[in-house]
Amino acid sequence: MNTPVIVWFRKDLRLADNPALFKACQTGQPVVATYILEDQAQIDFPLGGASKWWLYHSLMSLSAALDGLGIPLILRRGNPRQILDALCQETGADTVHWNRMYDPYAQTRDTEIKAFLTNNGITVHSFNASLLVEPWHVATKTGTPYKIFTPFWRQARNVMSSPPPLPRPECPPAFQQSLQSDHLTDWSLRPHPSYWAAPLAAQWLLPSGAGIGEDAAQNRLDDFITCALPDYDTGRDRPDQKKTSQLSPHLHWGEISPRQIWSALELIDPLHDYSGQFRAELGWREFSTHLLYHFPQITTENLRREFDPFPWRDEPAALAAWQKGRTGIPIVDAGMRQLWDTGWMHNRVRMITASFLVKHLMIPWQQGAAWFWDTLVDADLASNSASWQWVAGSGCDASPYFRIFNPVLQGEKFDPLGDYVRRWVPELKNVPAKYIHKPWNMTQPPASYPAPIIELGVGRTRALEAYKNIQN
């Protein structure tokens, strides 16, 4: 048998613990791998700028790794159904493997492609590579999807099967025929303006960063487990310290699987003595995917429809100030600048900046979500949508609308010395800790730093007033 099995890579850019690839290699047939870049104009949530940048480097890494197995990675651009069809015809393949995706667009697309290929006599096998528990494996007693995290996660841990992760596959027989493949550099994945790429590279690529791809993800996990995990419960809230895993972009692109992480945790903390909180963060990722699968409208619509008449404000100038980190609120500006520079923001600060946009500025959460979607290297449709609705109060398990973060108090609590603010807002580098989160109280605030675009007390009162009016 010299006809190959085709493995369609999507959000599973790794060799180890990759069931679609592993099973393909087990057949004893040659393996042809492909990544297909879809026409972004046809997609409801086209790749953001930071995501494209990450994808470029992740594909470079995957391509090199597959090369080591003698598997060609065929890059093609266009309609996946047509491209898979063509690849099957060019190679004589009668089997296609992929690992499942769960967002509404991919669900529809994959169902349609599977039907098409099956009709043409091609066998399609799909696998779970990116979740501990797939969305249809947990349900409440009445059979409905979970809407609250805690009971969801309790049941998920019960039904979760955790077989050991699959190893990297052995080399399959070589595939001799040469196939047309695009050049990655022709895909325009690297950002415009191009200077944006420099700080991203400094953050994530060697030598200063850990790198992108499967090996980098594994190294990052190992580092995190030794250095930060023991102190995770309190450390994770400190943006001025490196106490989070920063695995989110690796997880999003599938450079590492949650099952690999879970299994590493089982080895060092089988009784969940000190890794429970970190495991729960993986749980939030599972929960978000569960929500998006069962409530696909959460990407654009309030899950709680009583929020529909909320008097959101249309304020392009305030939105722009927030995006650029020029609101005059130090912890907010620090976070937004960290996001722009590195494609990543500490989770505590994500909550603070999001709360400020949605509550103090009363700008629709969709506008904040759109900015995060474009600028985060870990932009994930499920996590992004669910988390913004959580902050806005319009999600089912959301924080009540009146729970408004005070950025000054949050800053003083979680960045007590002001180191995080000073790192990202150089205008404030000489401000003492006493004033670092409220420079407007100084007799002479630094002239180069903007005054607050809204007085915090005013914003809070205005938001509460608006909320009161939609309650009845």
Next chain:
DNA sequence: TGAAATGTTGGGGCG
């Protein structure tokens, strides 16, 4: 995975 307003308590200063 809040913050602010309001209520309660108890120790100490003072007449």
Next chain:
DNA sequence: ACGCCCCAACATTTC
């Protein structure tokens, strides 16, 4: 020694 007031410190309620 006693009652009164003040006000932290903590608890509870409200948004």
